[in-house]
Amino acid sequence: MSIATSQPKTASHLLLDVLEQWGIDTIYGLPGDGINGIMEALRQRQDRIRFILARNEEGAAFMACAHAKWTGKIGCCLATTGPGGVHLLNGLYDAKFDRAPVLAITGLPYQDLMQTHTQQDIDHTRLFSDVAAYSTAIFSAAHVENAASLACRTALARRGVAHIALPVDVQEQKLEESERSPRNKPGHVTAAYVEAERHPNADAIANAADILGKGEKIVILAGQGAVKARVELLEIAELLGAPIVKALLGKAVVPDHHPMVMGGVGYLGTRPSQQALEECDTLLIVGSGFPYIEYYPKPGQARAIQIDIDPTRISLRYPIEAPVVGDAALSLRALIEQLHPHADRSFLERIQRTKEAWLVSLEDGAEREGQPLKPQRVVRDLDLRLAEDAIIVTDCGHNTGLAAQYVMMRSNQLFGVSGTLACMGAGIPYAVAAALVFPGRQVVAVVGDGGLSMSVAELATIRKYDLPIRIVVINNSSLGQIQWEQMMFLGHPEFGCALEPVNFARIAEGCGLKGLRITRSDECAVIMDEAFAHPGPVLIDAVVDAAEPMLPPKRRETYVENMEKALQQMPNARSEIERAMQEEPARTALQP
Ligand SMILES: Cc1ncc(C[n+]2csc(CCOP(=O)(O)OP(=O)(O)O)c2C)c(N)n1
Numbered sequence: 001m002s003i004a005t006s007q008p009k010t011a012s013h014l015l016l017d018v019l020e021q022w023g024i025d026t027i028y029g030l031p032g033d034g035i036n037g038i039m040e041a042l043r044q045r046q047d048r049i050r051f052i053l054a055r056n057e058e059g060a061a062f063m064a065c066a067h068a069k070w071t072g073k074i075g076c077c078l079a080t081t082g083p084g085g086v087h088l089l090n091g092l093y094d095a096k097f098d099r100a101p102v103l104a105i106t107g108l109p110y111q112d113l114m115q116t117h118t119q120q121d122i123d124h125t126r127l128f129s130d131v132a133a134y135s136t137a138i139f140s141a142a143h144v145e146n147a148a149s150l151a152c153r154t155a156l157a158r159r160g161v162a163h164i165a166l167p168v169d170v171q172e173q174k175l176e177e178s179e180r181s182p183r184n185k186p187g188h189v190t191a192a193y194v195e196a197e198r199h200p201n202a203d204a205i206a207n208a209a210d211i212l213g214k215g216e217k218i219v220i221l222a223g224q225g226a227v228k229a230r231v232e233l234l235e236i237a238e239l240l241g242a243p244i245v246k247a248l249l250g251k252a253v254v255p256d257h258h259p260m261v262m263g264g265v266g267y268l269g270t271r272p273s274q275q276a277l278e279e280c281d282t283l284l285i286v287g288s289g290f291p292y293i294e295y296y297p298k299p300g301q302a303r304a305i306q307i308d309i310d311p312t313r314i315s316l317r318y319p320i321e322a323p324v325v326g327d328a329a330l331s332l333r334a335l336i337e338q339l340h341p342h343a344d345r346s347f348l349e350r351i352q353r354t355k356e357a358w359l360v361s362l363e364d365g366a367e368r369e370g371q372p373l374k375p376q377r378v379v380r381d382l383d384l385r386l387a388e389d390a391i392i393v394t395d396c397g398h399n400t401g402l403a404a405q406y407v408m409m410r411s412n413q414l415f416g417v418s419g420t421l422a423c424m425g426a427g428i429p430y431a432v433a434a435a436l437v438f439p440g441r442q443v444v445a446v447v448g449d450g451g452l453s454m455s456v457a458e459l460a461t462i463r464k465y466d467l468p469i470r471i472v473v474i475n476n477s478s479l480g481q482i483q484w485e486q487m488m489f490l491g492h493p494e495f496g497c498a499l500e501p502v503n504f505a506r507i508a509e510g511c512g513l514k515g516l517r518i519t520r521s522d523e524c525a526v527i528m529d530e531a532f533a534h535p536g537p538v539l540i541d542a543v544v545d546a547a548e549p550m551l552p553p554k555r556r557e558t559y560v561e562n563m564e565k566a567l568q569q570m571p572n573a574r575s576e577i578e579r580a581m582q583e584e585p586a587r588t589a590l591q592p
């Protein structure tokens, strides 16, 4: 129902006008008495802006962040004064860190009671000042258009968070009740916005091309900034005989089965990618701020070129000799025009052989029979059933590593994760946003039992909006990744990581989803088929081996020593863990 034209416009109506002008058609949130003025305006505007009710504002903020990642447009979330606003923060930091444009709208107390210890009296503009590139309170209806429009423009231009807070009384204020200051003439603001083309500097390209021309063992590290440069990436890789390795956020940039693509890097990465980084003499980074410095080549080992749209991101992790600031596709195209094909493919072929062996070790790891069920089997069987254009999201932990290694991205699939914030609990909200943004496409979430516990209430949101999401829970009754970090990185016995076993299939049933459980390897494929045949939302609770190691793709000497030290103090768990470490894919990962 649209607002009757005779009804005077309030600040809330004006705010929604601005949001519509900026193309915002979905708001994720949860109401409260500090935001009910805007809720009423939303009720009247349901035909143009849909309101998605989350169970926790944190979920709403993750949904808004994911919405922005999926669409490239502004994601929008809304929360009430005080606790509602605080709950938004993780999802907003996720947007800030992964550079997604998000607008957060919150309430504030009545203006004449602010900062008087009144109820829910948190100063949101201060609270959000770190996470947001723009954060302001709006103090009258006449202020709405100026501030809200600038907030939207800032979110897009800075690819980050903008926040506006409206006191409850302002939300209901009518425009005619709001006196304009003499300088605030009506009609001076529009939603005009355009992005620059961002061509690279010619000298920078010449410098980069010179280094690439001399390189003999070149590796390309691609991140999310390369997402629109797939054709150019594959072309330059072919030209240079350079394997492509990917940061997790760049997983969908190029398909995993492509012969030039070696998979992910880092803790969750592949052995061929790690080998390529260790042996290269030249590194070309395209649109990536992959944060784990220890997985890059050693300083001095490789001459490095970095293409990034943002000059502040240059040389953050590796000493860069040739910075190129500009759009990834345009910069790669300019480089390609100056390069000649490299005839020597020996480096590439060596890394390709490692990829073959690595894929065999993954397959062997998934083929293991018996109980407890191995988590690799679950994600491998999931991968085999994914649609060509599926959207895959994952959470944070060992489950992320399994999705990173066992989901072999195809050309038209999309991948989403809380990357740089790496926040547990983001997976389910990301899937909700994906299903809303891409109706009709297959949406699959791989999550851990710890992460799911943090956002389990959003299962009810999935039911409420009838979203046919398929969730796979890697249920190891453990904060698995941390358990392995304690043992392997520090030599400490596991402490504080054992989770009480939970039957998530029954929780799912309680939320109105179909709930299935897998406990044995021989039933994995059958139950997976049942889940994929089900038309509605379904959760597969895969009860897996808690002793299954989470290892980086290549061992360091200290890992072996640390494990020994930790296991000496864990007599009950020792034999199971040692057994698991001798099986694939752990065996290959542990080779020197
Ligand atoms: C909000 C939050 N708290 C803590 C962490 C640290 N952390 C990273 S992975 C992880 C374990 C996650 O457990 P689970 O979801 O069961 O996944 P698993 O590793 O067992 O697959 C933890 C606690 C985090 N990343 N985010």
Ligand SMILES: [Mg+2]
Residues within 6 Å of the ligand: 397, 448, 449, 450, 474, 475, 476, 477, 478, 479, 480
């Ligand atoms: Mg777990």
